[in-house]
Amino acid sequence: MNSLALCIPAYNAAIYLPRLLQSAQKQVIPFNEILVYNDCSTDDTAAVAESYGATVITGNMNMGCSYGKNKLAEVTTSDWIHFHDADDELLPNFTTLAHNWLKTPDCPDVVLFDYEWRDNNTGQLLAVVHFDKNELEKDATAYAIQNQINPFCGLYKKPRYLEVGGYDIDPLILYNEDKAFHIKLAKNGLTFSAESEVSIINYRIENSMSAANIKKCVIAQYHVLEQTVATHGQKYTAELAEELFKNAAVLAKEDAWDYVNKALRLARNLGHKVPSNAGKAFRLLISINPFMAMWLREKLIRLFKPHLRNA
Structure with missing residues:
Protein backbone atom coordinates (compact mmCIF):
# COMPACT_ATOMS: atom_id res chain seq x y z
CA MET A 1 0.00 0.00 0.00
CA MET A 209 -2.65 35.03 -7.05
CA SER A 210 -1.23 35.44 -3.54
CA ALA A 211 1.03 38.35 -4.48
CA ALA A 212 -1.82 40.16 -6.17
CA ASN A 213 -4.25 39.56 -3.33
CA ILE A 214 -2.27 40.23 -0.15
CA LYS A 215 -5.17 42.03 1.52
CA LYS A 216 -7.54 39.16 0.75
CA CYS A 217 -4.97 36.67 2.05
CA VAL A 218 -4.53 38.42 5.38
CA ILE A 219 -8.28 38.89 5.86
CA ALA A 220 -8.75 35.18 5.13
CA GLN A 221 -6.07 34.42 7.70
CA TYR A 222 -8.08 36.33 10.29
CA HIS A 223 -11.09 34.14 9.54
CA VAL A 224 -8.97 30.97 9.82
CA LEU A 225 -7.74 32.11 13.24
CA GLU A 226 -11.25 33.12 14.26
CA GLN A 227 -12.55 29.66 13.38
CA THR A 228 -9.69 28.00 15.26
CA VAL A 229 -10.39 30.11 18.35
CA ALA A 230 -13.98 28.85 18.24
CA THR A 231 -12.84 25.21 18.26
CA HIS A 232 -9.50 25.21 20.10
CA GLY A 233 -9.28 28.62 21.76
CA GLN A 234 -9.18 27.24 25.30
CA LYS A 235 -6.11 25.06 24.70
CA TYR A 236 -4.05 27.26 22.37
CA THR A 237 -4.67 30.73 23.79
CA ALA A 238 -1.04 31.87 23.63
CA GLU A 239 -0.37 30.56 20.12
CA LEU A 240 -3.58 32.00 18.71
CA ALA A 241 -3.15 35.37 20.41
CA GLU A 242 0.37 35.74 19.03
CA GLU A 243 -0.84 34.94 15.52
CA LEU A 244 -3.71 37.40 15.89
CA PHE A 245 -1.29 40.19 16.91
CA LYS A 246 0.86 39.38 13.86
CA ASN A 247 -2.24 39.28 11.70
CA ALA A 248 -3.35 42.68 13.02
CA ALA A 249 0.01 44.18 12.08
CA VAL A 250 -0.25 43.00 8.48
CA LEU A 251 -3.90 44.05 8.30
CA ALA A 252 -2.79 47.53 9.37
CA LYS A 253 -0.21 47.56 6.59
CA GLU A 254 -3.03 46.77 4.14
CA ASP A 255 -5.34 49.44 5.65
CA ALA A 256 -7.90 46.83 6.69
CA TRP A 257 -8.61 48.70 9.91
CA ASP A 258 -11.95 47.11 10.69
CA TYR A 259 -10.22 43.74 10.70
CA VAL A 260 -7.33 45.13 12.77
CA ASN A 261 -9.88 45.92 15.44
CA LYS A 262 -11.41 42.44 15.20
CA ALA A 263 -8.03 40.70 15.46
CA LEU A 264 -6.96 42.78 18.47
CA ARG A 265 -10.27 42.23 20.23
CA LEU A 266 -10.10 38.48 19.66
CA ALA A 267 -6.54 38.31 20.99
CA ARG A 268 -7.55 40.17 24.14
CA ASN A 269 -10.58 37.90 24.55
CA LEU A 270 -8.08 35.04 24.76
CA GLY A 271 -6.55 36.74 27.78
CA HIS A 272 -3.47 38.21 26.08
CA LYS A 273 -3.21 41.99 26.07
CA VAL A 274 0.21 42.42 24.43
CA PRO A 275 2.37 40.50 21.94
CA SER A 276 5.25 38.71 23.66
CA ASN A 277 8.04 40.20 21.53
CA ALA A 278 6.91 43.84 21.59
CA GLY A 279 9.15 46.63 22.83
CA LYS A 280 8.42 48.34 26.17
CA ALA A 281 6.81 51.46 24.70
CA PHE A 282 4.56 49.49 22.37
CA ARG A 283 3.63 47.04 25.13
CA LEU A 284 2.54 49.93 27.33
CA LEU A 285 0.53 51.64 24.63
CA ILE A 286 -1.16 48.49 23.33
CA SER A 287 -2.16 47.52 26.88
CA ILE A 288 -3.94 50.89 27.20
CA ASN A 289 -5.42 51.30 23.72
CA PRO A 290 -4.72 48.41 21.31
CA PHE A 291 -6.19 50.01 18.19
CA MET A 292 -4.43 53.34 18.71
CA ALA A 293 -1.15 51.52 19.37
CA MET A 294 -1.40 49.60 16.11
CA TRP A 295 -2.47 52.71 14.17
CA LEU A 296 0.42 54.79 15.54
CA ARG A 297 2.93 51.98 14.95
CA GLU A 298 1.87 51.67 11.31
CA LYS A 299 2.05 55.43 10.75
CA LEU A 300 5.58 55.54 12.20
CA ILE A 301 6.65 52.60 10.06
CA ARG A 302 5.42 54.37 6.95
CA LEU A 303 7.28 57.52 7.91
CA PHE A 304 10.57 55.92 8.87
CA LYS A 305 10.54 52.72 6.80
CA PRO A 306 12.53 50.48 6.79
CA HIS A 307 14.02 51.37 10.19
CA LEU A 308 10.88 50.55 12.15
CA ARG A 309 9.42 47.83 9.91
CA ASN A 310 10.51 45.09 12.31
CA ALA A 311 9.95 47.06 15.49
Whole structure:
Protein backbone atom coordinates (compact mmCIF):
# COMPACT_ATOMS: atom_id res chain seq x y z
CA MET A 1 0.00 0.00 0.00
CA ASN A 2 2.69 2.46 -1.01
CA SER A 3 1.38 3.78 -4.31
CA LEU A 4 1.93 7.51 -4.79
CA ALA A 5 0.00 10.02 -6.91
CA LEU A 6 1.14 13.46 -8.05
CA CYS A 7 -2.00 15.62 -8.05
CA ILE A 8 -1.87 19.04 -9.71
CA PRO A 9 -4.73 21.56 -9.58
CA ALA A 10 -4.26 23.84 -12.58
CA TYR A 11 -5.84 26.92 -14.07
CA ASN A 12 -4.27 28.53 -17.16
CA ALA A 13 -1.01 26.77 -16.32
CA ALA A 14 0.12 25.73 -19.80
CA ILE A 15 3.23 27.92 -19.59
CA TYR A 16 4.41 26.32 -16.32
CA LEU A 17 3.31 22.69 -16.52
CA PRO A 18 6.21 21.48 -18.71
CA ARG A 19 8.77 22.34 -16.02
CA LEU A 20 6.85 20.48 -13.31
CA LEU A 21 5.93 17.48 -15.45
CA GLN A 22 9.47 17.14 -16.76
CA SER A 23 10.71 17.13 -13.17
CA ALA A 24 8.16 14.42 -12.37
CA GLN A 25 9.51 12.31 -15.22
CA LYS A 26 13.05 12.62 -13.80
CA GLN A 27 12.16 10.91 -10.52
CA VAL A 28 14.19 7.81 -9.73
CA ILE A 29 11.01 6.04 -8.61
CA PRO A 30 8.11 6.93 -10.94
CA PHE A 31 4.83 8.21 -9.60
CA ASN A 32 2.09 5.61 -9.87
CA GLU A 33 -0.25 8.29 -11.18
CA ILE A 34 0.05 11.85 -12.40
CA LEU A 35 -3.29 13.65 -12.35
CA VAL A 36 -4.12 17.21 -13.40
CA TYR A 37 -7.38 18.92 -12.50
CA ASN A 38 -8.07 21.41 -15.30
CA ASP A 39 -10.19 24.10 -13.63
CA CYS A 40 -11.88 25.33 -16.83
CA SER A 41 -8.67 26.86 -18.18
CA THR A 42 -8.88 29.10 -21.22
CA ASP A 43 -5.41 28.11 -22.47
CA ASP A 44 -3.83 24.76 -23.45
CA THR A 45 -3.47 23.42 -19.91
CA ALA A 46 -5.25 20.14 -20.71
CA ALA A 47 -3.35 19.53 -23.95
CA VAL A 48 0.02 20.23 -22.34
CA ALA A 49 -0.73 17.92 -19.43
CA GLU A 50 -1.84 15.13 -21.74
CA SER A 51 1.28 15.54 -23.88
CA TYR A 52 3.34 14.56 -20.83
CA GLY A 53 1.18 11.53 -20.11
CA ALA A 54 -0.85 13.00 -17.28
CA THR A 55 -4.46 12.05 -16.73
CA VAL A 56 -6.63 15.16 -17.00
CA ILE A 57 -9.90 15.73 -15.17
CA THR A 58 -11.72 18.84 -16.39
CA GLY A 59 -14.33 20.62 -14.31
CA ASN A 60 -17.60 22.06 -15.57
CA MET A 61 -17.00 25.46 -13.99
CA ASN A 62 -14.11 27.27 -12.34
CA MET A 63 -14.17 26.28 -8.66
CA GLY A 64 -10.66 27.04 -7.38
CA CYS A 65 -7.69 24.93 -6.36
CA SER A 66 -9.18 23.61 -3.09
CA TYR A 67 -12.10 22.07 -4.95
CA GLY A 68 -9.64 20.71 -7.50
CA LYS A 69 -7.50 19.04 -4.81
CA ASN A 70 -10.55 17.39 -3.28
CA LYS A 71 -11.66 16.13 -6.67
CA LEU A 72 -8.19 14.73 -7.43
CA ALA A 73 -8.14 12.98 -4.03
CA GLU A 74 -11.46 11.35 -4.86
CA VAL A 75 -10.31 10.20 -8.30
CA THR A 76 -6.85 8.84 -7.55
CA THR A 77 -6.50 5.13 -6.83
CA SER A 78 -3.15 5.63 -5.04
CA ASP A 79 -2.64 5.23 -1.31
CA TRP A 80 -0.72 8.49 -0.91
CA ILE A 81 -1.15 11.94 -2.42
CA HIS A 82 1.35 14.68 -3.14
CA PHE A 83 -0.26 17.93 -4.30
CA HIS A 84 1.88 20.28 -6.30
CA ASP A 85 1.36 23.76 -7.68
CA ALA A 86 1.65 23.81 -11.45
CA ASP A 87 4.29 26.55 -11.37
CA ASP A 88 6.72 24.79 -9.02
CA GLU A 89 9.22 21.96 -9.45
CA LEU A 90 10.32 18.67 -7.94
CA LEU A 91 13.96 17.76 -7.44
CA PRO A 92 14.89 14.23 -8.65
CA ASN A 93 15.09 12.88 -5.09
CA PHE A 94 11.49 13.56 -4.10
CA THR A 95 9.89 10.16 -4.71
CA THR A 96 12.92 8.34 -3.31
CA LEU A 97 12.59 10.27 -0.05
CA ALA A 98 8.82 9.77 -0.08
CA HIS A 99 9.10 6.00 -0.47
CA ASN A 100 11.69 5.86 2.30
CA TRP A 101 9.01 7.28 4.56
CA LEU A 102 6.28 5.01 3.22
CA LYS A 103 8.37 1.95 4.04
CA THR A 104 8.70 2.89 7.72
CA PRO A 105 6.57 0.78 10.10
CA ASP A 106 4.66 3.71 11.61
CA CYS A 107 4.67 6.25 8.81
CA PRO A 108 2.79 9.39 9.92
CA ASP A 109 -0.33 10.52 8.09
CA VAL A 110 1.39 13.70 6.84
CA VAL A 111 5.04 14.19 5.95
CA LEU A 112 6.32 17.69 5.16
CA PHE A 113 9.30 18.22 2.86
CA ASP A 114 11.77 21.11 3.08
CA TYR A 115 12.01 23.29 0.01
CA GLU A 116 13.94 26.04 -1.72
CA TRP A 117 12.32 29.35 -2.55
CA ARG A 118 13.71 30.79 -5.78
CA ASP A 119 12.97 33.72 -8.07
CA ASN A 120 11.20 32.47 -11.17
CA ASN A 121 12.96 34.90 -13.52
CA THR A 122 16.54 34.64 -12.31
CA GLY A 123 16.63 31.34 -10.44
CA GLN A 124 18.20 33.15 -7.48
CA LEU A 125 17.90 31.27 -4.19
CA LEU A 126 15.86 33.46 -1.82
CA ALA A 127 15.52 31.10 1.13
CA VAL A 128 15.42 27.49 2.23
CA VAL A 129 12.35 26.59 4.26
CA HIS A 130 12.80 23.96 6.96
CA PHE A 131 10.13 22.30 9.08
CA ASP A 132 10.81 21.47 12.70
CA LYS A 133 10.34 17.71 12.98
CA ASN A 134 10.41 17.69 16.78
CA GLU A 135 7.83 20.45 17.14
CA LEU A 136 5.57 18.85 14.52
CA GLU A 137 5.62 15.52 16.26
CA LYS A 138 5.13 17.10 19.69
CA ASP A 139 2.03 19.17 18.81
CA ALA A 140 1.01 19.43 15.16
CA THR A 141 -1.94 21.72 15.92
CA ALA A 142 0.24 24.31 17.65
CA TYR A 143 2.73 24.07 14.80
CA ALA A 144 0.05 24.51 12.12
CA ILE A 145 -1.33 27.55 13.96
CA GLN A 146 2.08 29.19 14.17
CA ASN A 147 3.51 28.27 10.77
CA GLN A 148 2.46 28.49 7.14
CA ILE A 149 2.40 25.01 5.60
CA ASN A 150 1.88 24.93 1.85
CA PRO A 151 0.37 21.91 0.09
CA PHE A 152 3.26 21.51 -2.38
CA CYS A 153 5.48 20.35 0.50
CA GLY A 154 3.13 17.68 1.87
CA LEU A 155 2.67 13.95 1.48
CA TYR A 156 -0.80 12.85 2.62
CA LYS A 157 -2.28 9.47 3.42
CA LYS A 158 -5.33 9.35 1.15
CA PRO A 159 -7.79 7.49 3.46
CA ARG A 160 -7.12 9.95 6.29
CA TYR A 161 -7.45 12.91 3.91
CA LEU A 162 -10.86 11.69 2.75
CA GLU A 163 -11.91 10.81 6.30
CA VAL A 164 -11.61 14.43 7.49
CA GLY A 165 -13.17 15.84 4.32
CA GLY A 166 -10.09 17.34 2.68
CA TYR A 167 -10.02 21.06 1.98
CA ASP A 168 -12.83 23.35 3.13
CA ILE A 169 -14.18 25.55 0.37
CA ASP A 170 -15.66 28.19 2.68
CA PRO A 171 -15.29 31.51 0.80
CA LEU A 172 -14.26 33.26 4.03
CA ILE A 173 -10.99 31.31 4.16
CA LEU A 174 -10.25 31.47 0.45
CA TYR A 175 -6.68 32.75 -0.04
CA ASN A 176 -5.60 31.17 3.27
CA GLU A 177 -7.13 27.75 2.82
CA ASP A 178 -3.79 25.94 3.18
CA LYS A 179 -3.34 27.11 6.78
CA ALA A 180 -6.93 26.14 7.55
CA PHE A 181 -6.38 22.74 5.93
CA HIS A 182 -3.32 21.80 7.98
CA ILE A 183 -4.89 23.05 11.21
CA LYS A 184 -7.91 20.90 10.36
CA LEU A 185 -5.76 17.81 9.76
CA ALA A 186 -3.91 18.29 13.04
CA LYS A 187 -7.10 19.00 15.01
CA ASN A 188 -8.56 15.74 13.69
CA GLY A 189 -5.66 13.75 15.03
CA LEU A 190 -3.57 13.15 11.91
CA THR A 191 0.06 12.55 12.79
CA PHE A 192 2.80 14.75 11.29
CA SER A 193 6.53 14.55 10.72
CA ALA A 194 9.10 16.15 8.41
CA GLU A 195 11.86 15.20 5.98
CA SER A 196 14.96 17.37 6.30
CA GLU A 197 16.47 16.82 2.84
CA VAL A 198 15.35 19.47 0.35
CA SER A 199 13.43 18.01 -2.60
CA ILE A 200 11.14 20.80 -3.87
CA ILE A 201 11.54 24.23 -5.48
CA ASN A 202 8.87 26.85 -4.91
CA TYR A 203 9.13 29.81 -7.29
CA ARG A 204 8.36 33.43 -6.54
CA ILE A 205 6.27 34.65 -9.45
CA GLU A 206 5.27 38.26 -9.93
CA ASN A 207 1.54 38.87 -10.11
CA SER A 208 0.72 35.43 -8.75
CA MET A 209 -2.65 35.03 -7.05
CA SER A 210 -1.23 35.44 -3.54
CA ALA A 211 1.03 38.35 -4.48
CA ALA A 212 -1.82 40.16 -6.17
CA ASN A 213 -4.25 39.56 -3.33
CA ILE A 214 -2.27 40.23 -0.15
CA LYS A 215 -5.17 42.03 1.52
CA LYS A 216 -7.54 39.16 0.75
CA CYS A 217 -4.97 36.67 2.05
CA VAL A 218 -4.53 38.42 5.38
CA ILE A 219 -8.28 38.89 5.86
CA ALA A 220 -8.75 35.18 5.13
CA GLN A 221 -6.07 34.42 7.70
CA TYR A 222 -8.08 36.33 10.29
CA HIS A 223 -11.09 34.14 9.54
CA VAL A 224 -8.97 30.97 9.82
CA LEU A 225 -7.74 32.11 13.24
CA GLU A 226 -11.25 33.12 14.26
CA GLN A 227 -12.55 29.66 13.38
CA THR A 228 -9.69 28.00 15.26
CA VAL A 229 -10.39 30.11 18.35
CA ALA A 230 -13.98 28.85 18.24
CA THR A 231 -12.84 25.21 18.26
CA HIS A 232 -9.50 25.21 20.10
CA GLY A 233 -9.28 28.62 21.76
CA GLN A 234 -9.18 27.24 25.30
CA LYS A 235 -6.11 25.06 24.70
CA TYR A 236 -4.05 27.26 22.37
CA THR A 237 -4.67 30.73 23.79
CA ALA A 238 -1.04 31.87 23.63
CA GLU A 239 -0.37 30.56 20.12
CA LEU A 240 -3.58 32.00 18.71
CA ALA A 241 -3.15 35.37 20.41
CA GLU A 242 0.37 35.74 19.03
CA GLU A 243 -0.84 34.94 15.52
CA LEU A 244 -3.71 37.40 15.89
CA PHE A 245 -1.29 40.19 16.91
CA LYS A 246 0.86 39.38 13.86
CA ASN A 247 -2.24 39.28 11.70
CA ALA A 248 -3.35 42.68 13.02
CA ALA A 249 0.01 44.18 12.08
CA VAL A 250 -0.25 43.00 8.48
CA LEU A 251 -3.90 44.05 8.30
CA ALA A 252 -2.79 47.53 9.37
CA LYS A 253 -0.21 47.56 6.59
CA GLU A 254 -3.03 46.77 4.14
CA ASP A 255 -5.34 49.44 5.65
CA ALA A 256 -7.90 46.83 6.69
CA TRP A 257 -8.61 48.70 9.91
CA ASP A 258 -11.95 47.11 10.69
CA TYR A 259 -10.22 43.74 10.70
CA VAL A 260 -7.33 45.13 12.77
CA ASN A 261 -9.88 45.92 15.44
CA LYS A 262 -11.41 42.44 15.20
CA ALA A 263 -8.03 40.70 15.46
CA LEU A 264 -6.96 42.78 18.47
CA ARG A 265 -10.27 42.23 20.23
CA LEU A 266 -10.10 38.48 19.66
CA ALA A 267 -6.54 38.31 20.99
CA ARG A 268 -7.55 40.17 24.14
CA ASN A 269 -10.58 37.90 24.55
CA LEU A 270 -8.08 35.04 24.76
CA GLY A 271 -6.55 36.74 27.78
CA HIS A 272 -3.47 38.21 26.08
CA LYS A 273 -3.21 41.99 26.07
CA VAL A 274 0.21 42.42 24.43
CA PRO A 275 2.37 40.50 21.94
CA SER A 276 5.25 38.71 23.66
CA ASN A 277 8.04 40.20 21.53
CA ALA A 278 6.91 43.84 21.59
CA GLY A 279 9.15 46.63 22.83
CA LYS A 280 8.42 48.34 26.17
CA ALA A 281 6.81 51.46 24.70
CA PHE A 282 4.56 49.49 22.37
CA ARG A 283 3.63 47.04 25.13
CA LEU A 284 2.54 49.93 27.33
CA LEU A 285 0.53 51.64 24.63
CA ILE A 286 -1.16 48.49 23.33
CA SER A 287 -2.16 47.52 26.88
CA ILE A 288 -3.94 50.89 27.20
CA ASN A 289 -5.42 51.30 23.72
CA PRO A 290 -4.72 48.41 21.31
CA PHE A 291 -6.19 50.01 18.19
CA MET A 292 -4.43 53.34 18.71
CA ALA A 293 -1.15 51.52 19.37
CA MET A 294 -1.40 49.60 16.11
CA TRP A 295 -2.47 52.71 14.17
CA LEU A 296 0.42 54.79 15.54
CA ARG A 297 2.93 51.98 14.95
CA GLU A 298 1.87 51.67 11.31
CA LYS A 299 2.05 55.43 10.75
CA LEU A 300 5.58 55.54 12.20
CA ILE A 301 6.65 52.60 10.06
CA ARG A 302 5.42 54.37 6.95
CA LEU A 303 7.28 57.52 7.91
CA PHE A 304 10.57 55.92 8.87
CA LYS A 305 10.54 52.72 6.80
CA PRO A 306 12.53 50.48 6.79
CA HIS A 307 14.02 51.37 10.19
CA LEU A 308 10.88 50.55 12.15
CA ARG A 309 9.42 47.83 9.91
CA ASN A 310 10.51 45.09 12.31
CA ALA A 311 9.95 47.06 15.49
